[in-house]
Amino acid sequence: MRKGLWSRGFRYRLNYKRLPGHPDLVLRKYRTCIFVNGCFWHGHLVALPQMSDGRSKKEDVIENSACCKIPNTNREFWVAKIRRNQERDKEEQRKLAAMGWHCITVWECELKPAKREATLDSLAFTLNHLFLQDRKRVKMYPQVDENAGLLRAAETVESFNSKK
Numbered sequence: 092m093r094k095g096l097w098s099r100g101f102r103y104r105l106n107y108k109r110l111p112g113h114p115d116l117v118l119r120k121y122r123t124c125i126f127v128n129g130c131f132w133h134g135h136l137v138a139l140p141q142m143s144d145g146r147s148k149k150e151d152v153i154e155n156s157a158c159c160k161i162p163n164t165n166r167e168f169w170v171a172k173i174r175r176n177q178e179r180d181k182e183e184q185r186k187l188a189a190m191g192w193h194c195i196t197v198w199e200c201e202l203k204p205a206k207r208e209a210t211l212d213s214l215a216f217t218l219n220h221l222f223l224q225d226r227k228r229v230k231m232y233p234q235v236d237e238n239a240g241l242l243r244a245a246e247t248v249e250s251f252n253s254k255k
């Protein structure tokens with residue numbers, strides 16, 4: 092993925108420790124953080140049972156996805172762990188958005204050889220789109236308020252994810 096972005100002309104920093112969540116890649120020019128998430132650990136496309144204490148009972152139905160299958164043994168433990176990871180992801184991205192960063196999540200399964208090129212093309216498209224949008228905004232509204240930034244970042248994640 093790094094090679095693919097590099098060959099498409101994007102420059103980035105790796106494992107940027109100074110930002111919340113330590114994004115895997117940071118593209119300053121695009122004000123964008125990219126997280127590459129493992130499908131199992133971050134529960135990609137899995138419908139976890141809704142329980143306020145983050146636990147899961149044996150009889151709860153879990154809809155596994157192609158890339159994330161919760162083991163039947165120690166299920167409560169895995170569900171709680173994955174849910175915690177998901178909540179942490181959300182919180183970190185919320186903080187980054189408040190700081191004016193866009194966040195993009197790329198899933199492990201989207202980087203398999205058969206999908207990799209399409210994922211990278213889509214990522215490149217999204218980054219260029221964000222860049223143009225930001226420039227337009229600066230021209231139209233010199234004062235960017237924090238809430239607008241938050242909203243914009245949320246929309247970005249949505250639109251990137253919905254393209255899959």
Ligand SMILES: [Zn+2]
Nearest residue numbers: 130135158200
């Ligand atoms: Zn996946």
